[in-house]
Amino acid sequence: MFWLIITAILIIAAADFAILLFPITISAISNKEGKRIEGSFCVSWLIFKIRHSLKDKQTDFFLLRYKVGTQKHRKEQTNEFKEIKKSQKKEKSRELPPIEVIVALVGPLLLLIRKLVAILRFKYLDVDFTYGLDDPAISGILTGLLHSIKGASQIGNSIRFTPDFTPPLLNWDFKILTTFTLIRIFYPLAKFVSNIHVLKFGWVMIRS
Secondary structure, X not given: OHHHHHHHHXXXXXXXXXXXXXXXXXXXXXXXXXXXXXXXXXXXXXXXXXXXXXXOOEEEEEEOOEEEEEEEOOOOOOHHHHHHHHHXXXXXXXXXXXXXXXXXXXXXXXXXXXXXXXXXXXXXXXXXEEEEOOOHHHHHHHHHHHHHHHHHHOOHHHEEEEEOOOOOEEXXXXXXXXXXXXXXXXXXXXXXXXXHHHHHHHHHHHHO
């Protein structure tokens, strides 16, 4: 009986491991100009597929090629939800960690992004977005950070971003098709989470 249980556990573990080797495919296309947002996102894995339409505000679920369900998302918010949001705005905002803690987090974060991008197998990638924040100085800082991330990820000219120092805005136009396997994500995530600077940042956030 003991060996039967051990054998069953090993078979289940092997099956789970094999499932993690199957690639996940993600495709996305979206465009935003002003308040108009269009596009769709699709995630496929094994015999399952989920597709979300931004314009129709609904999510479709597929098994093989057959639609098995649809979830519509209402734009309207209930009065109770609005009251909760108002009360949250009145609460005292959480204090930010010291600047040296945030700066120390940049290195591990850039390394994680580079590792994750290396895991992704881009079959198509074209991203173009324009952004502007309330404070032009913050827009400049964000631009420098994005340049650092772009350089660390080695994605070339497939991603383009343009800061706009006029009134705040965020427009984009992107098309993405990529695949990855779940098992390859575990190691870089574990390494990032166990980094001393990340642990320190998390501890400071918990204490605040």
